[in-house]
Amino acid sequence: MSTQVTDATHESLGLTVDDLLSMHRMMLTARLIDEAALRQNRMGRAPFVVPVSGHEGCQIATAWPMRRGVDVWVPYYRDLGVVLVAGMTPEEIFLGIFSKAGDPSSAGRQMPNHWSSRRLAIVSHSSPIATQVPHAAGIAYAMRYRGEDAVVACWFGEGATSEGDWHEGLNFAAIHRAPVVFICENNEYAISVHQDKQMAVKDVASRAEGYGMPGVVVDGSDVFACFSAMKEAHDRARAGEGPTLIECKTYRYLPHTSDDDDKTYRTRAEVEQHRHHDPIDRLVAYMIGRDITDHERIQAAHDEIKGEVEAAITAAWDAPDPDPATATRHVFAEDDG
Amino acid sequence: MSEKNLVTAIRDSLHDEMARDDRVLLLGEDVGTRGGVFKVSEGFLDEFGEQRVIDTPLAESGIVGVAIGMALHGLIPVAEIEFADFIHPAFDQILSEAARMRYRTNGDWGCPMVIRAPCGGGIHGALYHSQSIEAFYAHIPGIKVVMPSTPADAAGMLRSAIRDPDPVLFLEHKKCYRLIKGDVPEDGFTTPIGSADVKREGSDLTVVAYGYELHRCLEAAARLAAEEGIEAEVVDVRSLAPLDVETILTSVRKTSRAMVVYEDNRTYGAGAEIAATIAEREMFDLDAPIVRVGGPDIPAMPYAAALEHYYMDPEPDHLFVRMLELARF
Numbered sequence: 001m002s003t004q005v006t007d008a009t010h011e012s013l014g015l016t017v018d019d020l021l022s023m024h025r026m027m028l029t030a031r032l033i034d035e036a037a038l039r040q041n042r043m044g045r046a047p048f049v050v051p052v053s054g055h056e057g058c059q060i061a062t063a064w065p066m067r068r069g070v071d072v073w074v075p076y077y078r079d080l081g082v083v084l085v086a087g088m089t090p091e092e093i094f095l096g097i098f099s100k101a102g103d104p105s106s107a108g109r110q111m112p113n114h115w116s117s118r119r120l121a122i123v124s125h126s127s128p129i130a131t132q133v134p135h136a137a138g139i140a141y142a143m144r145y146r147g148e149d150a151v152v153a154c155w156f157g158e159g160a161t162s163e164g165d166w167h168e169g170l171n172f173a174a175i176h177r178a179p180v181v182f183i184c185e186n187n188e189y190a191i192s193v194h195q196d197k198q199m200a201v202k203d204v205a206s207r208a209e210g211y212g213m214p215g216v217v218v219d220g221s222d223v224f225a226c227f228s229a230m231k232e233a234h235d236r237a238r239a240g241e242g243p244t245l246i247e248c249k250t251y252r253y254l255p256h257t258s259d260d261d262d263k264t265y266r267t268r269a270e271v272e273q274h275r276h277h278d279p280i281d282r283l284v285a286y287m288i289g290r291d292i293t294d295h296e297r298i299q300a301a302h303d304e305i306k307g308e309v310e311a312a313i314t315a316a317w318d319a320p321d322p323d324p325a326t327a328t329r330h331v332f333a334e335d336d337g
Numbered sequence: 338m339s340e341k342n343l344v345t346a347i348r349d350s351l352h353d354e355m356a357r358d359d360r361v362l363l364l365g366e367d368v369g370t371r372g373g374v375f376k377v378s379e380g381f382l383d384e385f386g387e388q389r390v391i392d393t394p395l396a397e398s399g400i401v402g403v404a405i406g407m408a409l410h411g412l413i414p415v416a417e418i419e420f421a422d423f424i425h426p427a428f429d430q431i432l433s434e435a436a437r438m439r440y441r442t443n444g445d446w447g448c449p450m451v452i453r454a455p456c457g458g459g460i461h462g463a464l465y466h467s468q469s470i471e472a473f474y475a476h477i478p479g480i481k482v483v484m485p486s487t488p489a490d491a492a493g494m495l496r497s498a499i500r501d502p503d504p505v506l507f508l509e510h511k512k513c514y515r516l517i518k519g520d521v522p523e524d525g526f527t528t529p530i531g532s533a534d535v536k537r538e539g540s541d542l543t544v545v546a547y548g549y550e551l552h553r554c555l556e557a558a559a560r561l562a563a564e565e566g567i568e569a570e571v572v573d574v575r576s577l578a579p580l581d582v583e584t585i586l587t588s589v590r591k592t593s594r595a596m597v598v599y600e601d602n603r604t605y606g607a608g609a610e611i612a613a614t615i616a617e618r619e620m621f622d623l624d625a626p627i628v629r630v631g632g633p634d635i636p637a638m639p640y641a642a643a644l645e646h647y648y649m650d651p652e653p654d655h656l657f658v659r660m661l662e663l664a665r666f
Contacts, residue, residue, distance in 0.1 A: 072410070105442070106441050106442055106443055107443035109440065109441050109443060110441050114441070116441075116442045116445060116446065117445070118442070118445045118446055123446070124438060124441055124445070126433045126434060126441070127433075128433050131429065131430060131433060131434055133402070134398070134399050134402025134406060135402055135403075135405050135406035135409060135434070137402075137403050138402065138403035138404060138406020138407040138408075138409070138410070138414075139406040139407070139409055139410040140406070141403065141406070141407060142406065142407045142411060142412045143410060145362070145388055145412065146410075146411060146412075164396075164398060164426070165402055165430070167396075168394070168398055168399025168402065169399060169402065171394055171396070171399070172393070172394065172396075172403050175394070329443075329444070330439050330440050330442075330443055330444035331439070331440055331478050331479050332439065332479070332481075332502075332503045333439065333447055333502035333503055334444065
């Protein structure tokens, strides 16, 4: 399959200058949270963190057409950018990283990055890979059954596409033309296993044909291409035309998690090469080229977000830990609410 | 009040719940056009339509996974696993997802759903149409596991399961489907999950059982009374998780003799949990060691009639004999 490229301008995609500045801000927030979280890990304050750097472009851009309060978000553990767009705040992210009582995802029960918030319609997921894919199909089925004009978006890595649940979820969604968009963030590695050993095809999206849904390949560092593919898929879903599989070719700059050593399976030169196609840099270059912003304002945004992240860390670190007496609660529904 | 067999009682309750609440829908293999391989949903497709009676692909993990999604978005799915033997691909969806959704979100999300699965042997089903699976799931906090084995209990417990805010694994013993008949009230009653039931009163020994073995124990108890004048109290577990410990212990305190009977492989089965609970709580009131009668520890029930018979009855009249031995200890 050929990778869809866009010469599109933001205007041609219906994006405003405010959209671009907000997208940039979200991407930069994800990047700075990521770097700060890894520092917290190295300082011994966070036992486990999951990097996102490199994925911000495809995450923010595919999340952008989603409507808060209407659509449902089914992310996986690398989707910091997605949940920021969904409405999670940096402080809430760090409440999770420090496993505090106020962690909205699980009150400190799950590892960090296992996002959830019923208020924000972010669906909880587990650590076994691709288990959320049939959930997305079921939610989409329920939306149509209930007559809602709503869409589910379900994100995962290319590693997930080897799992049976992935197949079963896509197949069910396609049979019922359910309003769901499947988004693969293909970063070439399932921890250490390269795509060559995961599949015999070049593109995950080529599998879409086997399910009877469109498959689209986009450059994951091109926010316009990602946004455009998602907008079209989101519109298709709302129009009752069924699911779409979008594959974003992306790359993670950092190890799989703070417990991984990626030097055991890829060269520094390979990582560096990908850093030259950074999604944030690309968007900044576009905006500066179009006089939407300038280096000074970009730096100011950077400094401002950095301050926000530091404040979030302080607030989250000072927040209370879970009470051990609560460990036995919520196994089943509680009458007292 | 009308007499029904077990499968009709299940069908009628499922039908009434679907008619009562349009959030309830049924999905599974062959549940639509075919009406279910055991005819539990015969006629449902015509009455409720294909949006609510969904013939799924052959994909058990997907069936349960999709049902979880539906439950997360305001529906009450009843997912049918055609035979309990085929549920294993869905183990992770049940264990890691349905049973943990509420706990892992600190009560924020829940999965109100029912998984129905015909289980058990004695029906010439061989290794892959005879299995007892309850112990795997009763071990998991976060999911309720029931196996009612009278028509009235099945009717009432299915209503409770569908109205429960948490996932319920509803096991239906295939041998009981058409063999066991009984009166079922028509007043829409519910039977609480987490309740055992004394199916036969007696003062000499307590027999704790569920599923098809319950009925075999009732038969043996009747013969024991007629031939030996020994009165066995037979407690129907019917809810494996949560387990109604108090009803079981109340009976054991009365008789001071306890026997646990289950069709599943003996080792690490539900009977071990029940026997251990009795031992922990009532050891010094017992007049005899607890007797545990389970299936043989072979991989599953073999097909040939003689081999299947061995699984169900390793020696002639073994339930009667074991009950008599315990009474006379």
